[in-house]
Amino acid sequence: MELRIGCRRPPEESVPGLLRYRIASKIVKRQPLGGTDDEWVVIEPVYRAIELLEQLHDTPAQEALLIGRFSFNVRFKWFKNWANSEASRRLGLASIPDGPANLRMLRRTLSLEMAYRPGGVLATKIYMKHIAVATTEGCASRPGGAQAELLAEVNQHESERDLHLVLEEFRNYQEGVLPAGPGARSLTEFFAGIDAQLDAASAAAPKTQRNDRDVLNLLTKRAKVLHLGPANYCWFTGPSRALCLKLAGTPTVDRPLIGMCGSARCPQATHHSGHRSVWAEHADRTKIFLGQLGTTRKTERTRLQADHDRALRVIAGIDSAIAIEG
Incomplete structure (x- = not known):
């Protein structure tokens, strides 16, 4: 219903002999008034039908x-x-059998046809504009499959990334660049324990060089509890200590609610040098908002001032930790 004259995009030849046909339209469902522009890849018969x-x-x-x-x-x-009709039969077209048909049924049939092709579940999710893969699985009656393999691969990459982040922070600790934040002492003590184990091993075997693989083996357990926030690291060692779970009233959840993280107060959160720019930008924006508030906005000014002061304290803590030499 949202298609307009001129919606066909010029065919793209991604590889010799293979054309990709696109149409431009709008997504209306769950979108702001007027819809959101988007494009779809379609098969050639659809492209030709629109042309007709x-x-x-x-x-x-x-x-x-x-x-x-x-x-x-x-x-x-x-x-x-x-x-x-007789006119259709003269053209050699097949008759349509009796039975109900509606747009939901057609969409479901298309989902099934796409989902059972190689990599089809993910393709169906994208094409049908589903928010979650679980919706696509239910629509296609096909739990598991290609998206499960992709999720496993993503989790593997995330685990490797977390492990190397912990190694990077451990190397920073050895060079005297310490973490900041409420959880800094716990993390520093953990790094000190790892460093002591490495020193003891080196003393027992003076000719042995401890490589990154040996260090990673010692850091693996800590890396498994690391969750990345936009302005902090969350070391989720226990739900009972997580401020976000207390605020949400879900103290038994096994993962932190990063969107509700109050890293300036949570005992499992740490701030590092890479987070300083985020806090500095937040402090600058808050200061601008404070300058634009009128004299009558006392409640809002009090809240923003507290937020600004908190950001400055975090920045000062990061600068102080970076300045400490081992």
């Missing part, structure tokens, strides 16, 4: 609605009557 509709349009002005609002049930009834 443009040629048959009564007023083919650019950006005019190609079809507009219509009742699918009425249109389908008309089409079915014609497809089962």
Whole structure:
């Protein structure tokens, strides 16, 4: 219903002999008023059908609605009557069997046809604009599959990334660059324990060089509890100590709620040099907002001032930790 004249995009030849057809339209469901522009990859018959509709349009002005609002049930009834008529048979077209048909059924059939192809579940999720893969699995009656393999691969990459982040912070600790934040002491004590183990091993075997693999083996357990926030690291060692879970009233959840993280107060959060720019930008923006508030906005000024002061304290803590030499 949102298709307009001129919605066909020029075919793209990604590889010799293989054309990709796109149409431009809008997503309306769960979108702001007026919809959101988007594009779809379609098969060639759909592309040609839209071209024919443009040629048959009564007023083919650019950006005019190609079809507009219509009742699918009425249109389908008309089409079915014609497809089962003598005129259709003379053209050699197959008859449409009796039975109900609606847009939801057609969408489900398309989902099934796409999902059972290699990599089709993820392709169906993208094409059908589903928010979660679970929706696609239910639509296609196919739990597990390609998306499960992708999720496992993503989790593996995340684990490797977390391990190397912990190693990087351990190396910073050895060079005297310490973490800041409420959880800094706990993390520093952990690094000190690892450093002591390495020193003891080196003393027992003076000719042995401890490589990164040996250190990573010691850091693996800590890396498994690392969760990345936009302005902090969360070392989720226990739900009972997580401020976000206390605020949400879910003290038994096994993962932190990063979106509710109050890293300046949570005993499991640490701030590092890479987070300083985020806090500095937040402090600058808060200061600008404070300057724009009128004298009557006392409640808002009090809240923003506390937020600004907290950001400055975090920045000062990061600078102080960086300045400490081992």
